[in-house]
Amino acid sequence: MKTKYNEFHCPLCTSKNLDLFLEDKTRIYLRCIFCKLVFVPRHYWLSPEDERATYDLHENDPLNQGYRQFLSRLSAPLLERLGLKQKGLDFGCGPGPALSVMMEQQGRQMDLYDPFYYNDPSVFDKKYDFICATEVVEHLHNPNKEFAALFKMLRQNGWLGIMTKLVIDENAFKKWHYIRDMTHICFYGRSTFEYLAQRFNAEIDFVANDVILFNKK
Numbered sequence: 001m002k003t004k005y006n007e008f009h010c011p012l013c014t015s016k017n018l019d020l021f022l023e024d025k026t027r028i029y030l031r032c033i034f035c036k037l038v039f040v041p042r043h044y045w046l047s048p049e050d051e052r053a054t055y056d057l058h059e060n061d062p063l064n065q066g067y068r069q070f071l072s073r074l075s076a077p078l079l080e081r082l083g084l085k086q087k088g089l090d091f092g093c094g095p096g097p098a099l100s101v102m103m104e105q106q107g108r109q110m111d112l113y114d115p116f117y118y119n120d121p122s123v124f125d126k127k128y129d130f131i132c133a134t135e136v137v138e139h140l141h142n143p144n145k146e147f148a149a150l151f152k153m154l155r156q157n158g159w160l161g162i163m164t165k166l167v168i169d170e171n172a173f174k175k176w177h178y179i180r181d182m183t184h185i186c187f188y189g190r191s192t193f194e195y196l197a198q199r200f201n202a203e204i205d206f207v208a209n210d211v212i213l214f215n216k217k
């Protein structure tokens with residue numbers, strides 16, 4: 001099984017040691033033996049146009065109470081850990097940034113970055129006290145490069161807050177609504193985040209089932 005997929009490598013840790021995690025009607029999902037990332041090979045990705053069209057449907061209204069409540073599961077534990085007037089980045093903010101509005105109401109200004117809606121590459125040359133990526137990392141095309149960029153933009157002692165649903169096991173994965181979204185191409189387990197913490201010299205705190213905080217040492 002392992003040798004069959006040796007034309008691929010893990011898009012996060014570059015290992016070629018992969019196995020087939022699941023094959024369904026639409027895609028295959030490979031799992032990296034080393035960092036435990038489950039990923040969809042490029043061949044099965046949507047075109048950039050179709051990917052963008054899917055995001056255009058997710059209009060997130062910053063004034064929507066349910067959506068604010070959803071985001072507060074990241075913003076609340078983050079705010080407990082941030083100093084006053086610290087500056088952040090909402091990475092992959094989407095078409096209607098909501099988190100930055102909520103954080104600004106708490107006195108923390110945030111820059112916006114999104115490859116489709118706020119494509120301002122100058123953010124990559126800046127340093128931030130905190131960075132948020134809510135419902136973003138499952139969409140990353142090149143998580144190896146993109147996580148390296150995120151940790152580079154983070155100041156020492158800075159916080160990186162991630163929201164994504166975690167892979168539990170094969171059985172749960174098969175029935176998971178999360179894999180039906182064709183823009184979701186990377187799926188992380190707890191050990192994938194532990195790998196990232198070690199690689200980028202950060203402490204990690206799983207503050208909820210789908211909320212992970214890294215503290216850069």
Ligand SMILES: [Zn+2]
Nearest residue numbers: 010013032035
């Ligand atoms: Zn890997």
